[in-house]
Amino acid sequence: xxTVTQSQPEMSVQEAETVTLSCTYDTSESDYYLFWxxxxxxxxxxxxxRQEAYKQQNATENRFSVNFQKAAKSFSLKISxxxxxxxxxxxxxxxxxxxxxxxxxxxxxxxxxLTVHP
Amino acid sequence: GAVVSQHPSWVICKSGxxxxxxxxxxxxxxxxxxxxxxxxxxxxxLMATSNEGSKATYEQGVEKDKFxxxxxxxxxxxxxxxxxxxxxxxxxxxxxxxxxxxxxYEQYFGPGTRLTVT
Numbered sequence: 001x002x003t004v005t006q007s008q009p010e011m012s013v014q015e016a017e018t019v020t021l022s023c024t025y026d027t028s029e030s031d032y033y034l035f036w037x038x039x040x041x042x043x044x045x046x047x048x049x050r051q052e053a054y055k056q057q058n059a060t061e062n063r064f065s066v067n068f069q070k071a072a073k074s075f076s077l078k079i080s081x082x083x084x085x086x087x088x089x090x091x092x093x094x095x096x097x098x099x100x101x102x103x104x105x106x107x108x109x110x111x112x113x114l115t116v117h118p
Numbered sequence: 119g120a121v122v123s124q125h126p127s128w129v130i131c132k133s134g135x136x137x138x139x140x141x142x143x144x145x146x147x148x149x150x151x152x153x154x155x156x157x158x159x160x161x162x163x164l165m166a167t168s169n170e171g172s173k174a175t176y177e178q179g180v181e182k183d184k185f186x187x188x189x190x191x192x193x194x195x196x197x198x199x200x201x202x203x204x205x206x207x208x209x210x211x212x213x214x215x216x217x218x219x220x221x222x223y224e225q226y227f228g229p230g231t232r233l234t235v236t
Contacts, residue, residue: 043209045162045227091161095225104150104215106225108161 002027002094006109013082014117020067021077021112023092033095034068035106036077040088048090051075079114087116121145122214124228131202131235139197139231141212147192148214152225153185156209168195192216202235209233 003026013019025034036048051059051068058066063083067076079086092109121144131137141151150169154162166182168174168189176182184206186198195214199206209232213225 042229043156043211044229045211045213047224089159104225105152105164105167106162106213111159111161113159 002029002032002096002107004092004094004107004109006090006092006112008112009110010113010115012115012117013079015082015084017082018078018080019082019114021079021090021092021114023075023077023109025073025075025092025094025107025109027073027094029096031097033097034066034075035093035095036064036066036075037091037093037108038086038088039091039111040085045091049077082116084116084118087114089113120224120226122148122212122226122228124210124212124231126231127229128232129234131233133203133235134201136198136200137202137233139199139210139212139233141195141197141214141228143193143214143216143226146214146216146226148195148216149192150215151189151195152213152215153187153195153197154211154213156211156230158209162211165197199233202233204235207233207235 005024032053034051038046038048049061063080065078089111091111093106123142125140153165156162165180166174166176168187170189174187189195211230212228215225
């Protein structure tokens with residue numbers, strides 16, 4: 001079974017600064033998907049960024065980028081120019097590829113609470 | 119596009135009664151829906167996976183007779199908490215997966231339902 005570990009229960013950053021959230025995972029599969037989700041105080045889960053394991057290029061979405069290290073099974077999220085609206089709980093998640101009994105299921109990490117200071 | 123709704127957003131019920139939570143995919147057909155439970159400041163715990171027209175698959179440790187799931191159509195899944203007790207109080211989130219958006223088989227999350235059992 002796959003496992004996802006977020007070792008930072010809480011992180012804080014100053015507005016306009018950069019912060020990196022860590023995530024490691026364990027899997028025996030060679031093809032899979034990785035995600036970062038944001039859960040603000042409203043508790044609505046919002047997809048921040050996704051990465052396909054077969055792609056070597058790191059995914060980016062505006063101020064959000066990832067550092068995907070497949071061999072090390074590491075998937076960190078970098079938030080640049082942090083904004084007050086970035087304050088939320090962030091979850092790293094793993095998903096198996098199409099097919100198989102685990103198809104579509106997301107395995108979530110424990111989450112990291114990000115505080116942004118003005 | 120790819121909007122998922124949940125109803126109600128907040129429900130209070132008395133111990134021993136049953137409560138039904140609806141999850142609807144508003145603008146796409148969801149072949150699979152997932153139900154999660156989340157305690158404050160914790161991660162999402164997958165309870166069950168439901169596929170339209172077939173029985174739900176429950177995760178280990180989840181009581182299928184307490185948490186009844188019905189996926190009656192490609193746009194609606196319901197979770198019924200039967201004979202609810204205070205320990206069932208939690209935040210319940212559904213997600214829907216189907217052929218939608220830029221990424222096929224993506225999971226889209228509902229806004230969640232807060233259940234309080236008194």
